[in-house]
Amino acid sequence: MNIIGITMGCPAGIGPEIIVRYFKQRTPDSRFTPIVLGDPGILQRCCNELECSLLPSLWQPGLDIPERAIPVLSLSQLPSDTLEWGKPTLNTAKAMVSYIEKGVELVQNSQLDAICTCPISKDALQNAGYTYPGHTEMLADLTRSPRYAMMMAGKRLKVTLVTIHCALKEVTALLSIHAVLKLIRITNLSLKNDFGIASPRIAVAGVNPHAGENRLFGDEEDLLIHPAILQAREEGIDVSGPFPPDTIFFTAAEYGTYDTIICMYHDQGLIPFKLLHFHDGVNVTLGLSIVRTSVDHGTAYDIAGKGIARCDSLTEAVQLASEISSNRKKRLCNNIYET
Incomplete structure (x- = not known):
């Protein structure tokens, strides 16, 4: 079974909400299991606001994955009670970067099979001191992949x-x-x-x-x-x-x-x-040594916290990440771009 890491994206955006919605409507799938890399406190707040009975459950690589819970690798402990939806800060920017960096590390160490990323803010990325123009370029650098490309898949x-x-x-x-x-x-x-x-x-x-x-x-x-x-x-x-x-x-x-x-x-x-x-579109980064898919939308700060964000793109992105990982395994080529 593939284990797919979902990076939470910007904590002040719609990433946490679409993750909760995804797990709430998800039906069991024997092909893959999703794990969240993010902030359990923010996810708990989302569950409360959306009246979702699922609860975040702390997870570490190698542990069993609980049923009817949101397994989350805790990588930040932001003050969930004072976080303002739609208003990123330096701390939320640093947190969203940490989710991505950890996700790449876990795939490279074979503790995850792929990552599926929720949206980040390019402005927040710059304000945190990172010069990447976006997610794609950051992942290319983290994986030392000189040849990369963006595919939008539907x-x-x-x-x-x-x-x-x-x-x-x-x-x-x-x-x-x-x-x-x-x-x-x-x-x-x-x-x-x-x-x-x-x-x-x-x-x-x-x-x-x-x-x-x-x-x-x-x-x-x-x-x-x-x-x-x-x-x-x-x-x-x-x-x-x-x-x-x-x-x-x-x-x-x-x-x-x-x-x-x-x-x-x-x-x-x-x-x-x-x-x-x-x-329901999915952003796939071609040319990386790891499997990475992403939602096909931004942080949507204007609707963050309003309870109206849709998780269609995340649903498709997680499934596609698992399919790509399985296809690579069938062809015995973890990194299909190695020369």
Whole structure:
């Protein structure tokens, strides 16, 4: 049975609430067991506010996992009675980082099989003295993974991104044959070993309207994207494109023609993805030496503590973390990205 560590995210955000909701509605599953890495006092407060009969139960690696409880590895003892929902502090920022660091350590030590992360605040991360632009980059550094990528995964659509957190005006300068080819390779490998797809079919979106239309609207497709596709094909990868961005998402989602779409920038992929999977999408970090999935939303400080947050994305993310871990075990490849 896989043991999946759920990092609590920012204690002042909706992470604690969606965790309690997840355990409240969870049905027993023989394939995996979830463990929370976080703050038992904050989770207890959430249980009280949501009138949940489950109680946090302290857990350590190697201990039996109690039934009808929320097993939690206690990594912080924040003052739960004075914490203000939606208002992160330096202490909550340090706590959310400690959950992530411990989760990575436990997976690397084979005490957990994967981690599923609840949302953190990028501003709080910076205020705590960390220079990472986000979760993904922090995990890449902690696992010493130089080649990584973001995939947004849902039942109807999967997308991966060549560029992630950068200004739109910087996108074309960051594109290169190497960057596109690297993402095609990582995506193909992950679809095979993480998702169990024997022969992945990959589509690549252009960066310009109409995929440049014979350089009328830009030449990045001809100079950067198409050469990467040709090289990937020579390596035996089933990849096609570049396609006009305004049609390829419909083709993939409606007809299932492709298993994933390579996107050139953040919103190109996430706008159509969230249109289909706003509540149940999962963020998967490709290229890491460990298995990591995440909810597909932020800390939602504006609704924290109001009792209205949904746990759909967390439910899907925990399940997918277990599936990926099992697929890697079947292929005897804990780190599918080792060269």
